[in-house]
Amino acid sequence: MSRAAEYSTWHGVPQSTDNFIINTFYDYEFIWMNERNDTLYAGMYYTEDNDNSPLFFYSINGVNFTGSKNPTNASSVTFAKYIEVIFYMSENCDNSSVNQHSAECPGKVPPIIQTPQTSISFINRDNVTLVCAYLSYYTVLDVRWNFDSSENGIRIIITNDTDHTKYSGSSTRAPSLTIHAADLSNQGNYTCSMKNRYGWAEGSVIQIKMLTDTSLCQCPCSPVKNGSNYTTDELQVILSSSLKKLEKELKVDKKLLSSYVSKHVSASDDRQSSRSLGIGGIVCLCLMGAAILGMDLMSIKRHTATAKGICLGRP
Template sequence: MYVDGLIYILSTFSLTFGNYMFPVLKMDNGSGIRVMDFWNMEQVHCGTHSTSGLYRHDYIDYADVSCISFIYVFYGDTARSLKYTNPTTLKIEEWMSRAAEYTWNGIPQSTDNFIINTFYDYEFIWMNERNDTLYAGMYYTEDNDNYPQFVYSIGGVNFTGSNNPTNVSTVTFAKYLEVYFWMSDSCNISSVNQHLNECPGKVPPIIQTPQTSVLFTSRDNVTLVCSYLSYYPVLDVRWNFDSSENGVRIIITNDIDHTKYSGSSTQVPSLTIHAAELSDQGNYTCSMKNRYGWAEGSGIQINMLTDTSLCQCPCSQVKNGSSYTAEELQVLLSSSLKKLEKELKVDKKLLSSYVSKHVSASDDRQSSRSLGIGGIVCLCLMAAAILGMDLMSIKRHTATAKGICLGRPQKL
């Protein structure tokens, strides 16, 4: 958000027929602030009604639009005014971009142009259909402390495309610009935040750099974050790079090599280093200026991760950085390897896989028990049958054996 300049509000009310005009903004010619930037601030109440300086009433932040019958924009005094009836929004860009219902010349032509932020350096400009006659304008440029300029002409002046109203002949410069709400007396205009947030002093930007260090690998894109708070327009952004390689400081701006860098601009203050390499190591600081001077953020140190930095082994365990052949390592580590092998050797009989092969698993199901008992009975019956048959022939086998022993011939 940008804020720059002097705004002043009157606190007197013009009470008429149950309504009153309530001033919400006043700004001196040449105060150095965009009217719309200042209007669009949030929860800020600046100045007082009786002193000069920035003034913005924080009623703008929460006003009930239905309480506002008209909005008046005054150029210097009440005789030079633009009137907008029945506003539906408090966004200044919206109601000033449409034709005013009334001006100091009466009702404007339906073909007149009311233009916002699109015509040269004018925040607002009112011209005829051909855009060759100027009736009123708010001119602002960041190049000079004498802006904005509030210009008008009762009958209109020739406008030849000059972007600087000081070059327009017979134009009138208003000393200030005011905005008033025409209010119903039943509406509450007390300030919700009780004016706790005052307008800032005229100081350089406040820079915020959340990073303190960044590690990257080769060919990475590295983004260094920089943001700022400035109530006045930021005019320039640059990064200072102090190289670790040679100690040289390099100034990186928006117009430097875009294949290497991007950002470092008022729109994108953060800096991106494309395909970063070892030569990009060093300290980077973001700096910028507004009309009240330069400011510099905290430094950000960036370093590239190399093979050495990726190694997790303590350097003390590496013998002077020496290297050995496979044969030398085998000899040096043989005793350690044998000891390690002995410690890691496991008795196979203690392994669960071995034990499980020699242990029957129990099964408590009734069906399993019945099946097991049936199997045992079958085996016993088979053994009994075989034994029975042997017992039935034992007498015959005994007689045969006895005959052989006595030398008796055997029957064939």
């Protein structure tokens, strides 16, 4: 990186003392400092408190820089709300620069396209999204999808301007393609392609296929291959064993139902009034049983004498 030619002199600051750092430490995405790294002339400051908007700032005379200092605290710093920052890649690349985030120099190559999907099955009238991501060291200039139809064998090129009611995406901002209300005419092979200043690149093929009624509901183990060739009586005979097996599998033990269990199991009640009432009932039942038993015991002597008289033949 270097200062533009028309700004070779910045308020007495010689160009030879410029020091640029990108993707650096602390909360600075870009910094323009002097050779000692103690005076800051411009930069982009970003934290999560900035509502996801980096702050571009500059100082004509420079401001003291300590690395961790928030530029918003410096009175001599000027902020720009709207500004266009353009980065140019020079012909030479130096891996020994102060930028520690770059592992290697980017080559003059087309974009690297990533398409994680290989095949997609969809139901009629569903929305289908074909994912396309890319890595490019240079600005992506164009994105398009190549569609090879399996119905008529024709190749169709889908761009961001193609029938917005049917397609969305296929742009530099959103390279993935969404097909709205897909039907049989949309099945086939799709390929994502894009270009930068060094040429076109093409991703892997994604095949999409619509699921038909037969593929949604298949009964390969059914004993009936073609039911339309049998009468009702013949079907009952053929399917009798399967129906009995199915009936056995679906049969439910009534004693395991919650309704049956709730009818035969008393619910517990820990209230003192319930306990008192229960104890009172038990006492009443015991007293009634004791009274009946006492009356029987009182008359047992008389019943014994009567039985003895009958046995001896006395009246």
